[in-house]
Amino acid sequence: MTRQDLITQIKNKQSFLCVGLDPDIEKLPKHLLQEEDAIFSFNKAIIDATYQYCVCYKPNSAFYEAHGVKGFQSLVKTIDYIKTNYPHHFIIADAKRGDIGNTSNMYARAFFNEMKADAVTVAPYMGSDSVKPFLTHKDKWVVLLALTSNEGAFDFQTQRIVHLEDSKEVHLYEQVLKTSKQWGGEENMMYVIGATKAQWLEEVRKIIPNHFLLIPGVGAQGGSLTDVCKYGLTKDVGLLVNSSRQIIYASNKEDFAECAAKEAKRLQQEMKAFL
Secondary structure (H helix, E strand, O other): OOHHHHHHHHHHHOOOEEEEEOOOOOOOOHHHHHOOOHHHHHHHHHHHHHHHHOOEEEEEOHHHHOOHHHHHHHHHHHHHHHHHHOOOOEEEEEEEEOOOHHHHHHHHHHHHHHOOOOEEEEOOOOOHHHHHHHHHOOOOEEEEEEEOOOOOHHHHOOOEEEOOOOOOEEEHHHHHHHHHOOOOOOOOEEEEEOHHHHHHHHHHHHHOOOOOEEEOOEOOOOEOHHHHHHHHOEOOEOEEEEEOHHHHOOOOOOOHHHHHHHHHHHHHHHHHHHO
């Protein structure tokens, strides 16, 4: 999917909502556990209930990998279902990969060629040769981890280091932004910036004023949509705000899909007001 395709969908739907598909088998409604593929059945119901309110789905691969081959099959079926029935939705494989060049090339083939995802989350720690293989795929995206929503982000990402080019002190995440924006462009690279770090968005936008940002942490993790929009919105919106638990676990009863739709609609209406 191209950048313009994504922008068009955001403007048409008046939404920049991304629904995280993180199916924890222990949290699924009990009546689904008798299904042959409970995870896919859950995802399918959530997708059918929320598609009109969001522009993006983000399956987290860990929730599928935990079940081995069967889990991978559920992931592939989920992505294929979205592609077949809701082809205008952007799909991010939240896999947080990143390794030496040959390995990254294989990861890229897996998520782009085999699973047909539009984007994959990538860790930048090993540098350019671990990221660039993902950027060689036409109309596919890297979503690079920069400043994440978890508390442990302060262990490394906000530590001050000396910027290599001008010897000035910067935060590590700022160095990641300044260096990595030379590897790809606004058409194929996004960044993860946690909603719980919204106060940092003003500085982020000074470095990458027009790139899309994937913003996790709104809802269950306590991030503020108001703050995210205040500091992060651009003329092209430039945001994909993810909500996972708040939507998919809005109910654990037979009305789970209906409750998920209500929560997705509520967030979409909030976003419409900002647009």
